Amino acid sequence: MTATQPVSTPDAEGVIRVAVADDQAVVRMGLRALLERAPGMECVGEAADGSAALALIRRVRPDVLLLDIRMPGMDGLATLRAIAEDPGLRGTRIVVVTTFAVDEYVFAALQAGASGFVLKDSAPEELVNAVRVVAAGEALLSPAITRKVIGMFGRHGAGPVEGLETLTPRERELVAWVATGRSNEEIAEELVISPDTVRTHVSRAMVKLRARDRAQLVVFAMRAGLSVPA
Numbered sequence: 001m002t003a004t005q006p007v008s009t010p011d012a013e014g015v016i017r018v019a020v021a022d023d024q025a026v027v028r029m030g031l032r033a034l035l036e037r038a039p040g041m042e043c044v045g046e047a048a049d050g051s052a053a054l055a056l057i058r059r060v061r062p063d064v065l066l067l068d069i070r071m072p073g074m075d076g077l078a079t080l081r082a083i084a085e086d087p088g089l090r091g092t093r094i095v096v097v098t099t100f101a102v103d104e105y106v107f108a109a110l111q112a113g114a115s116g117f118v119l120k121d122s123a124p125e126e127l128v129n130a131v132r133v134v135a136a137g138e139a140l141l142s143p144a145i146t147r148k149v150i151g152m153f154g155r156h157g158a159g160p161v162e163g164l165e166t167l168t169p170r171e172r173e174l175v176a177w178v179a180t181g182r183s184n185e186e187i188a189e190e191l192v193i194s195p196d197t198v199r200t201h202v203s204r205a206m207v208k209l210r211a212r213d214r215a216q217l218v219v220f221a222m223r224a225g226l227s228v229p230a
Contacts, residue, residue, distance in 0.1 A: 016135045017044045019060065021053035021079065022068040022097065027120065031066055031097075031127075038128045050074030054082055057092050063135045066097050067114075069105045077105065080112035090212060093134040097127075115215045137213055161224040166208045174201040176228050178214055179221035 018041055020031045028046045035043040044060045047053035051074045057065055065083075069076035076096065083089045093115045098105070106117065115138075118130045167175065177187045177198075184202065188195040202217070211217050221227075 014040050016041045016064060016131060017060070017062045018042070018064045018066060018131055019045045019047070019053070019056055019062040019092075020066045021047040021050070021056070021071070021076070022066075023048050023071040024068075027068070027097075034124050034127060035131070038131075041128070041131065050076065050079035050082070053079050057083070057089060058086075061089075062092055064093050064095060064131050066095050066118075066131070068097055069109065077108055077112055080109060080114060084113040093137075093213065095130055095134050110215055110219050113212070113216070115213050134213075161209070161220050163209045164220070164224050167205055168201075171201050171205040171208070172226060173228075174198060175205050175209075175217055175221045176226040178202060179218045179226065180228060181218075 018035050020028050020035075020043060022028050022031070025048075028048075032043045032046065035041050044062050045056045047056045049071045053065065053067065054074075056062075067076050067079060071079075074082075080094060083092065083094065094113060096105075096109050096114045096117045097120055098117060099120050109117070115134045116130060118127050122130075164172075173191075174187065177190070182190070184195045184198040188198045191198070202214070205211070206213075206217060209217070209220050211220060
């Protein structure tokens with residue numbers, strides 16, 4: 001999904017709690033300042049590497065973690081995998097903050113559980129909206145990121161996906177559309193159905209595939225070789 005419209009947070013108190021993990025102090029400082037100026041957000045902690053990030057989120061349980069991939073010691077990918085393996089941390093969504101729009105880490109980060117990507121040089125409002133999108137349970141995948149994922153899965157080939165057989169034909173179709181990076185509204189327009197219908201089928205597919213968010217649906221769709229009609 002591309003984040004083009006602000007998304008409201010599901011937090012009952014209206015405050016999104018965000019943690020930051022980056023080995024560069026100046027980057028952490030800038031992200032903290034940005035978050036603290038954004039309405040309805042607070043920065044609940046910083047970490048300079050993956051080990052410190054894990055300790056931080058276990059202690060404060062943020063809604064969203066802004067995570068750098070390239071860190072010394074325990075890097076972002078190892079941190080993502082550790083978070084995914086801990087059921088107690090499933091409530092924390094991960095946004096990878098990267099220098100490059102498309103790099104060699106995209107594929108692995110999505111598989112490890114990242115909910116989205118944002119560039120470090122993005123406009124402040126784009127980064128803030130990225131946090132809102134991911135906190136609301138959506139995925140933040142730009143068209144460039146989506147194309148990269150599709151290309152990498154194309155080279156690796158399709159494979160078995162546990163739970164795929166439980167999906168109805170309509171659910172399979174909608175999962176394939178999610179993998180194009182389109183929003184519910186865009187998919188609804190393409191298929192001439194209501195956004196609520198799209199949302200219902202996508203939600204059911206997520207439950208059946210045990211996907212935590214739309215980013216994981218993209219991974220499942222690519223792994224299973226699902227695609228929309230040409």
